[in-house]
Amino acid sequence: MTDANRGSEVAKLFESWMDTANKFWRDVENSREETLKWGDVNLDFGLKDGETDDDKYRTYRSWETSVKNFTTFLKILSAPENQQAMAESSTSFTEALNQAAGDSFENLLEFQGNLIQSFARASEYTNSYNFDNLDHSAFQSFRDLYTSEWQKYLHIPKIGLPREFHEQVSDLVDKSNIFYTYIAELFYLFSLPFEKSNYSIQQKINAMLEQGEVENDPTKLYNEWIKILEGNFMQLMKSQEYTNLLNGLIRSLADYKAVKNDVTNIFLEEYQIPTNKEMDEVYRELYVTKKKVKELTRRLEKLEEKLGS
Amino acid sequence: MNKIKIPVDLILKNIEESRKETTSKLKKASSVLTGDLDTGISQTPYEVVYKEDRVSLKHYQCDDVKIKTPLLIIYALINRETMLDLQPGRSVVETLIGKGVDVYMIDWGYPTRKDQFLTIGDHVNGYIHNTVEEICKRSGVEKINIMGICMGGVFSIIYSALHPHKVKNLVTTVTPTNFDTDKGLLNIWMKNTDAELLGDTYANMPGDIMNLGFLLMNPARLMIDKYVGFMQNVDNKQFVENFIRMEKWIFDSPDVPAATFKQFIVDCFKKNLLIQSKLEIDGEVVDLQKIDMPVINFYGKFDHLVPPEACETFTEAIGSSDKEDVCFNTGHIGIYVSSKYQQEFAPKIANWLAERDN
Incomplete structure (x- = not known):
């Protein structure tokens, strides 16, 4: 479809929408007039002293004016001479929407692609005691998608009187999202040594069964399993991947706790309960004062000793 | 094709035997767990002779003091000093008293949020120095013997370097001084x-989080096998009592004041300043060459928290000429609580101190 054809289609769609909107608001207006004409229902609640008819219906009149203005505006928009401009602007609007959605969709597709690849790699066979080829990039992909696509909505500038509060709440949601991805990743990582150890011991049992052997003492199998598990955990803990994750977890926890404290403080302040921040200031002053007093006491004792001797 | 035969009859027989065994074990376990259990720790008599803020100084009763210089034990800020007096017959404190050592021990108490600004300097030049002064005053001596454990050992070393005139003999046990090693997780x-x-996040470093970190160093043994072992011996009263004592001690974890925790991580673990004699405490450099008193340094070959590599270079860096390294074939806690080292560790310290108690 050419751009000209697309524009004309959009113009037709817009024209029909304008007609429908016009009809709707005309019906609302008519129905209001009908309602006021109802003989059986008394809508006149009486005028109070000094109150004019205009005062009594001032809310309604304000609304009535707005409806009239809006229907006039719709009429102007639907006038033939404005059709072309409307069609063009609506096309631009549609394109802008398509563009925005397109970007997000492309990123989402990329994330899905990465996720599928990650799962494929994660399910590949890896040897026991080997965490070098560990793939847990699904979590990193999710974090990338989150920071590139969703985080920006939480960072939309906040306005108005409760601006600061809204900003802190958004920040809390943001930081907790990131922190919980690290927690999820940690649980995933901890599941790997179990997976590897179980696989090793199952293979051993299988090999024994194929030889017609059965281990009479389950404790022996358990001891072997726990030894393999210990080895696998040790390798995991020593790996760079684990240390990196630990660092990410610590940093995200610190960020999350800090902003959580800020939000909690807002409510504590509301109830006039001293916040940790306020108490920490008192504790610092107490710490400094105590230190000074101890130092001065020590000096005084030395002076007294000197004077005494 | 060879047909493999599985001895099904044998398997069924084993299952039946295990079932009977388990039923009998559960009956006994029930009577053990619901009966009277002696799980008390820290039972050696003592009196608190000095108190400052949250910190108290315990003085253990000794009827026959043979070593006239008192011994001050400085435990770590992580976990509690009760580990040295777990139960009668398995107590470092009891053995030392039995050998005629006049034992004092610092109880660091439980730091609260108000303690978050306390630095290593506040502990060493403040609490430790004040307790040393108190012991000197009580005993009428100029110097005392000091024994440090783990992080408490680091504090003892810092104190000995900054106040060498107050320390007669220094005993360090599982004490990290060289942090530049990749042997420990x-x-x-x-x-x-x-x-x-x-x-900063928690104001003080929560003890439970540190404990979780220690458990995660070997989850297979510390979070699974340990409790499997408990279940296997749940019908053994003595085993259960000892197990509960250890559980009581290990999960009794005070928080560590934030300022001390940060200083320890940055200056020791990251910059490794102590062994290089570059650590500064309250503006004063901790020069290990100033440690000129006799020193004995114990560590465990299989210590996963403080590996031998973190301990064994200490004696090379100090100024003392009377020094000795002792490496036991055990782990971080085994030195203090294992039955085998009850016979070796504390008696060795008592004898070493007696030889230098002139």
């Missing part, structure tokens, strides 16, 4: 993460 993690942030 703690060293790897502390060096490569921003763990010090947790100090």
